[in-house]
Amino acid sequence: MPDPARHDHRPADAFALQRDGEALAFQHGVLAHHFDSLDQQREATTLGMWVFLVTEVLFFGGLFLVYSVYRTWYPQAFAAASHELDVMLGTINTAALITSSLTMALAVHAAQLGQRRVLMLFLVATIALGSLFLGIKAVEYYHKFTEHHVPGPAFQFEREYIRQAQLFFSLYFVMTGLHALHMIIGIGIMLWMLYWSWRGTITAEYYSPIEISGLYWHFVDIVWIFLFPLLYLLGRHGLH
Amino acid sequence: MASTVITPARHYLNDGYGITSWLLTRDHKRIALLYLAGVTFFFFVGGAMAVVMRLELATPAGDLVSDETYNKLFTMHGVMMVFFFLIPAIPNVLGNFLVPIMIGAKDLAFPKLNLFSWYIFIVGGLFSLYALVAGGVDTGWTFYAPFSTVSSTTNVIPTALGIFITGFSSILTGLNFIVTIHRMRAPGLTWFRLPLFLWSTYATSLINVLGTPVIAITLLLVAAERVFHFGFFNPALGGDPVLFQHLFWFYSHPAVYIMVLPAMGVVSELVAAGCRKPVFGYPFVAFASVAIAVLGFLVWGHHMFVAGESVYAAMIFSILSFLVAIPSAVKVFNWTATMYKGSVSWETPMLYAYGFIGLFTIGGLTGLFLAAIGIDVHVTDTYFVIAHFHYIMVGGTIMGYLGGLHYWWPKISGRLYNEGLAKLSAGIIFIGFNLTFFPQFLLGYLGMPRRYHAYPPEFQLLNVLSSAGASILGVGYLIPMIYLTWSLRYGRLAGSNPWGAVGLEWTTTSPPPTENFSETPTVTWEAYDYGSPVEGHVA
Numbered sequence: 001m002p003d004p005a006r007h008d009h010r011p012a013d014a015f016a017l018q019r020d021g022e023a024l025a026f027q028h029g030v031l032a033h034h035f036d037s038l039d040q041q042r043e044a045t046t047l048g049m050w051v052f053l054v055t056e057v058l059f060f061g062g063l064f065l066v067y068s069v070y071r072t073w074y075p076q077a078f079a080a081a082s083h084e085l086d087v088m089l090g091t092i093n094t095a096a097l098i099t100s101s102l103t104m105a106l107a108v109h110a111a112q113l114g115q116r117r118v119l120m121l122f123l124v125a126t127i128a129l130g131s132l133f134l135g136i137k138a139v140e141y142y143h144k145f146t147e148h149h150v151p152g153p154a155f156q157f158e159r160e161y162i163r164q165a166q167l168f169f170s171l172y173f174v175m176t177g178l179h180a181l182h183m184i185i186g187i188g189i190m191l192w193m194l195y196w197s198w199r200g201t202i203t204a205e206y207y208s209p210i211e212i213s214g215l216y217w218h219f220v221d222i223v224w225i226f227l228f229p230l231l232y233l234l235g236r237h238g239l240h
Numbered sequence: 241m242a243s244t245v246i247t248p249a250r251h252y253l254n255d256g257y258g259i260t261s262w263l264l265t266r267d268h269k270r271i272a273l274l275y276l277a278g279v280t281f282f283f284f285v286g287g288a289m290a291v292v293m294r295l296e297l298a299t300p301a302g303d304l305v306s307d308e309t310y311n312k313l314f315t316m317h318g319v320m321m322v323f324f325f326l327i328p329a330i331p332n333v334l335g336n337f338l339v340p341i342m343i344g345a346k347d348l349a350f351p352k353l354n355l356f357s358w359y360i361f362i363v364g365g366l367f368s369l370y371a372l373v374a375g376g377v378d379t380g381w382t383f384y385a386p387f388s389t390v391s392s393t394t395n396v397i398p399t400a401l402g403i404f405i406t407g408f409s410s411i412l413t414g415l416n417f418i419v420t421i422h423r424m425r426a427p428g429l430t431w432f433r434l435p436l437f438l439w440s441t442y443a444t445s446l447i448n449v450l451g452t453p454v455i456a457i458t459l460l461l462v463a464a465e466r467v468f469h470f471g472f473f474n475p476a477l478g479g480d481p482v483l484f485q486h487l488f489w490f491y492s493h494p495a496v497y498i499m500v501l502p503a504m505g506v507v508s509e510l511v512a513a514g515c516r517k518p519v520f521g522y523p524f525v526a527f528a529s530v531a532i533a534v535l536g537f538l539v540w541g542h543h544m545f546v547a548g549e550s551v552y553a554a555m556i557f558s559i560l561s562f563l564v565a566i567p568s569a570v571k572v573f574n575w576t577a578t579m580y581k582g583s584v585s586w587e588t589p590m591l592y593a594y595g596f597i598g599l600f601t602i603g604g605l606t607g608l609f610l611a612a613i614g615i616d617v618h619v620t621d622t623y624f625v626i627a628h629f630h631y632i633m634v635g636g637t638i639m640g641y642l643g644g645l646h647y648w649w650p651k652i653s654g655r656l657y658n659e660g661l662a663k664l665s666a667g668i669i670f671i672g673f674n675l676t677f678f679p680q681f682l683l684g685y686l687g688m689p690r691r692y693h694a695y696p697p698e699f700q701l702l703n704v705l706s707s708a709g710a711s712i713l714g715v716g717y718l719i720p721m722i723y724l725t726w727s728l729r730y731g732r733l734a735g736s737n738p739w740g741a742v743g744l745e746w747t748t749t750s751p752p753p754t755e756n757f758s759e760t761p762t763v764t765w766e767a768y769d770y771g772s773p774v775e776g777h778v779a
Binding site for chain 2: 032033034036040043044045047048051052054055056058059060061062063065066069070073074151152153163164166167170171174
């Protein structure tokens with residue numbers, strides 16, 4: 001059993017109050033042994049999440065590049081295929097996600113203020129809105145399946161555009177599928193944060209897990225903010 | 241040599257025994273050793289493929305293995321060496337061990353994530369090993385579409401998934417290093433007091449974080465395309481094979497710098513310690529690392545000069561490729577200037593540093609041949625290309641890796657290796673390397689294409705020289721395995737600073753304690769503070 005005092009190398013002239021707070025944080029297991037202070041730990045985890053999100057931007061960036069190339073090559077086929085998507089469901093989903101970003105931001109705010117019940121309420125709201133999104137997405141996938149718009153041997157479309165439209169729907173399923181996977185992971189993280197909040201780990205001094213989970217959640221929302229117009233709205237005015 | 245040799249009573253190697261104390265460790269030093277075991281294993285798997293290939297090429301006829309087997313051999317050789325040895329070797333072994341110690345921290349910012357990265361690396365490696373034992377894969381390590389997505393009947397998916405998974409190990413390690421270097425430096429350790437190894441590790445981490453996700457999505461698309469017949473890269477379905485090449489090389493060219501930048505960082509440390517001088521023009525060497533990382537992202541098109549790229553794009557990519565020579569040359573000149581009038585050492589790490597500088601120069605200059613469009617068209621897909629990148633990767637990265645491993649081995653193990661054997665093997669490796677790969681420049685220039693198991697008889701002499709060199713090189717790699725392992729038990733105790741070098745890692749004991757320092761150091765000196773040229777530096 002390591003002795004916590006052995007890890008404490010802060011200079012003797014540090015503010016006594018802060019040191020007491022951090023000794024407490026250490027005993028409660030929220031300050032990892034290799035950090036000197038909660039501030040340092042929070043800065044490190046926040047920077048870590050930002051760097052991770054940069055990686056995610058590049059990950060989706062490859063898909064957006066593929067999309068841009070084929071959108072440029074086959075504009076008419078992409079507009080025709082895009083017309084097959086359900087704009088109403090897409091709009092509802094967009095609204096659900098934007099609202100979930102609001103509830104997430106409010107959850108972070110409640111965490112900073114140490115309002116445990118409000119925090120849990122907003123986390124539940126975020127989870128509910130995320131689940132609504134996934135449910136609607138599942139309905140949309142089911143429609144595409146029944147309409148034979150899933151790429152593969154059974155794919156059906158106007159003869160003129162069939163190959164290019166299949167590329168569009170391939171991109172649709174890969175991009176929204178990876179986005180949905182990120183949503184599922186996000187909901188898992190939120191459930192975990194809900195548990196931590198319920199258990200009382202999250203306090204006004206130690207709220208960075210909520211903050212960095214929120215960063216992830218907002219990122220996944222922003223990906224959808226790009227996907228929605230690119231997949232659902234493109235070239236619509238030209239077809240009416 | 242240090243006069244007093246101290247054996248620390250407690251250090252990271254005796255802080256817990258048994259298999260779980262290693263497999264569940266969060267100590268960056270132990271995780272470094274886990275990586276050492278992993279990359280060494282994959283190095284010998286990849287090396288075994290090379291042995292069979294060079295045996296086959298000893299005669300013009302394709303008599304040892306079939307053409308199909310040969311395709312699988314060079315594919316697995318490339319996959320194992322690039323993704324499971326060269327990319328992780330220096331960052332994940334030496335970087336893991338040294339980054340926290342060099343900045344005076346107790347550990348990396350995210351120790352659990354660090355252990356998780358190792359498990360991801362191993363799982364990715366097992367996927368690729370499964371592909372190997374299940375019958376291999378024949379696409380080449382480049383997975384060019386549509387062969388990889390439509391035609392090949394071999395184990396493309398497990399190999400691609402193995403690389404996909406291992407990519408996350410690179411990303412998470414890069415993330416860990418970036419955050420650690422930003423947030424965990426000891427008081428007084430400003431950016432321009434950092435050892436140059438950390439600058440190059442930082443630049444490498446940037447590439448890992450920015451480039452690796454692109455290869456991840458690309459290989460995911462290759463696997464998805466095989467399963468679902470999407471057609472992104474299949475011209476029969478309206479897709480574009482060259483788009484695959486763009487996506488692939490957007491990562492895989494910067495990956496060259498992931499491999500060589502850390503070796504450059506190691507060489508900066510070796511040259512300073514071996515010459516008892518600060519590295520000449522420190523800020524230039526530091527910024528050269530960043531410049532290489534940035535420029536490295538702008539040159540991928542030089543892999544597509546013959547793939548239907550527009551002539552204007554080709555010209556721009558050619559010019560940008562030439563630009564990489566500038567920061568690379570800055571480093572070579574500055575190392576040379578550091579040696580000038582230094583008290584140059586002839587100990588083993590320094591031998592590897594000399595080897596690196598010479599071989600990297602040859603590899604880099606032949607890279608300029610390949611950046612010139614006219615010459616590139618002539619030598620594309622010949623042994624000239626093979627020789628060029630082996631000079632960078634084997635002559636550069638592996639020389640740097642072995643040099644670093646020897647230099648920091650006393651710190652890692654607390655023991656000294658046999659200097660005579662080490663010098664001998666460094667010499668054997670240098671001779672074997674040049675005998676293996678220099679003839680390949682000639683073969684390529686004469687027109688011998690890569691990736692064939694048979695060749696016209698007039699190429700035999702050079703091929704026999706190359707195969708003979710490979711056997712010497714193989715022996716050279718086996719000897720350090722033996723004496724380093726031997727030194728773990730029987731080597732003389734090293735003491736905390738056997739080289740009389742400066743740097744935070746030499747101020748703590750060998751092996752270091754679990755928390756690296758008994759007290760967080762405060763840094764009041766510049767990097768490479770070899771103030772007076774006299775011997776007897778006090779640790």
